[in-house]
Every structure is written in C-alpha cells, then in structure tokens.
Amino acid sequence: MKKSIGVTLLISTSILVGMGLSTNNVTKLSSQKSMLKSGLTTNDDTPDFFDDFEQYKPKSQGGDFTDLSVNWTNAWFRKDGTFDDNACNNEKFSIEIDPTNPKNKCLYLDTYTTFESFSYLTVKDLMVKDFELTYDFLYIGHESDNTWTGISSRKPIDGRYNGVDNVLTTVHWNGAGDSCKYDAYRSVGTSFTDLDDEDAPSYTMTKNTWYQFKLTAITSKMLNNSGKEVNGTTFTWYINNEKQFETKLTQASANVYGMVSINSCVNKGYYDNFSLTNLDTEPYVPDEGGEEVDNTPVINESLIEGEIGKEIVIEGDFKGQQVTDIKYGDKTLLSKYYSVEGNKITISVDGVNAIGAGTKSVTVITTGGEAIVTIKIVDNTPDPKPEPEPTPEKKGCGGSIIATSAIISTLALAGGLIAIVNKKRKK
Secondary structure, eight states: OOOOOOHHHHHHHHHHHHTTOOOTTSOOOOOOOOOOSTTOOOOTTSOOEEEOSTTSOOGGGTOOGGGGGGTEEOHHHHTOSSTHHHHTOTTSEEEEEOTTOTTOEEEEEEOSSSSSSEEEEEETTOOBSSEEEEEEEEEOOOOOTTEEEEEEEEESSOOOTTTSOEEEEEEEEOTTSSEEEEEEEEEETTEEEEOOSSOOOOEEOOTTEEEEEEEEEEEEEEEOTTSOEEEEEEEEEEETTEEEEEEEEOOGGGSSOBEEEEEEESOEEEEEEEEEEEOOSSOOOTTTTSOOOOOOOEESOSEEEEETTSOEEEEEEOTTOOEEEEEETTEEOOGGGEEEETTEEEEOHHHHHHHOSEEEEEEEEETTEEEEEEEEEEOOOOOOOOOOOOOOOOOOHHHHHHHHHHHHHHHHHHHHHHHHHHHHHHO
8 A cells, every 4th residue: 555645755855856866765656635725625426536556457467458447448448439449559558567666556658669659548437627636657768759748637528639629738858858848738629729828947857766747727717818707727737746837728618527538649657646636616417518608709809900912810719619610701711821829810911812802701610609800901002003105116027018019019010001102102
C-alpha cells in the first residue's frame, strides 16, 4: 500500500529535484483531497476516482491488459470500428513493474516506438466538470520534437483529443528532452483554439525521476470576450505542487460535465496514483446531458468596412464552435479564402475581391448556429490612365501599292489611246 505524503514532502522533494538530486529513494508523491472552493461541501453523489494500478497483474508476469477495462476505456476496448481502434490498441499500454521500485506496479504508455503516435485512456463511467486531478509521472527521457502527454477533460463523449469536443491541457518537451512547458487548447471536433496568450515558463526535468502533475478545473464568474459576465473555468497546472500555468475558458459550450482522459503523443513514460477529486457541488444528471447552452455565434460589430485589395477581419464570440461556412448573398465563400483563429476570421485579399465591392450581407455559420454581419467594401483602386488617342494612320506599303496601281492603270489606258490615234493617222 502506497503511503500518502503531504505538502511538506511535496515541497522538500521539489527542492531536491531543483538541486538535481535523485528522488528515486523517496516514496512516490500522491495527492490529498483539498477543497479549492471556499465553503465547498463534497456531495456524496459525485464520486471520486483513484487507481494505483496495484490490482492488475504486470505484463512480465502474464498479466492481461484487458483487466484495465474495469476502470478505463477507449476506442480499442469498445471496438467501435474507427481508426482509434488501432490508435489505442494494446501495443500502446500495459501494466509494468516500476523501474525505480520493484515492489510497485504502474501504467506504462508508449506512443514513441509504435506505429501510431497517439493513444489515450479514459476514466470509465465518470462525468465531471470541476475537479482536482493528480498523477505521478516517471520521466524516462527521449529526444523528439512535439513530444507530449496531458489530460483531456469536459469530453461529452469518449474519443481522441482531435476528434471530439474537449479541453486539452498538455506538458510537452523540447527537442533535447531536458525541459517541458505547459499549454492548453479548446477542441471542437478537429478544430483547435489555443487558450494560452503566452508560453508558460520552461521546467527542467531529470530523467528517470518521478514527478507529480496536478491539474485543477474551477468554475467561477468571469468576463467573456464581449465583456459579459458568464460562468467560466480556470485551468491550472502544477509540477510537484509548484504552479506552472493558468488559463481561463469562457465558452459556454465547454462549461459542461464530461469525461477525463490521459493522452500520450510521441511519448513514453510511467503513470501512477491517478487520483481525481470531484469538486462539483451538484452531480451529473445523464438525462439532462449537462447544462443547456446557447452556442449561437456573436459578432462584435454589425457593420464592417473593407476595401478591395485588403484583408477583412471579423471578430466575435463563436462559443467554441467550429466555423463551417461563410455566405454572401446566395454564394458560399471558398474555404481557401479565409482562416479562423480562435474568435477571429480573416478573409484574404482574394476573398475580399471575390465578394466584390458594395454593401453585402455576410452570414457566418458555425456548428452552433449562425450570425449575420453587414460588410461594406469600397473599391479605391485608381482608374487606369486613358490610352492616348491613336494618330491618323499613315499610308504604308499597302496604300502606296494601291495608289501606284491606279496610276499605272491610268497611264496604261492613256498609252493605249495614244497608240490607237497614231495608227489611225498612219492610215
């Protein structure tokens, strides 16, 4: 049975890591419940979750990976007929002996050496909105760009991070593999929005060392992009209880109950003591499917002025939904003529030229609804200089030939008359 170590050990272990000293001889860090909301009372109807992987037999001892299906699920377990059947297959995860402690068992995820570079495991039969999640991660180190592990939450249905709505929070390593940074994204299907304005600071890591990762999701009142007070969520990442990263999310469509998953991409490492403390004040009610939200997009301005030959930017609150079409009149603007980044649409110069000069009613269509904006486009392109009037055409070779032919004909005719006269005189 693993021991529960409090804040004092968390801090001292962090100091050891900062000094570059090994912590392998220290019992792994584990979380304690903490009430992050003032006056919060835990509701018995909203369960917590904990898995230290001790109940499973390790692979080296003939353990069957399907035993994980008691507490975990993914597309491979469900055999849902999608590409994720392969992405999440049993080659990616197993129960192994802790390399630093032969008496301890843990989860091993390897998406670094296998064919498909991504895999995930979802906590089974648990829907939460606010939570505190901690887990231990043994960093074994490798060199690769875009290497990361992280957590997907607020998932209304189970699926990979770039296939379903979710909030993805990650820790990713640099190419040298000696430091990491946190980041956060909002995914609506395959469309991503970066929730971070600035990169988090780098955190130096020591190979073959256990670290505790912690993620909290707390709902509170905050202002959205339109200045309206809404229920938003603050996501915060910690390493060994030291705050690394914080980001806020105000899209109503993301403020829902959802599943929680471990993600791994081009990464390999050991996971243990996965502990989720549910901080919801009310339990998830399946029949309600979470909170009803209005996902209709909102555009900040009713009239946008533009100019032929220049880009046009449309800003608003798309409620975390994917932009699917832009229409003007009875025509649809080709997707190659515009780009979407967060709550901003940029129509390219070619797109503006395609819409054309004049006052147009433009409809922005998302997966949550549609919004109409009037766009007035003027054409300030200078008129081309008038071509000079052509000078009278001088007679060239053709005119001379015609004139000469006429003269020759006349002379020939005159010569013929003279000859006839002369003949008559000789007679």
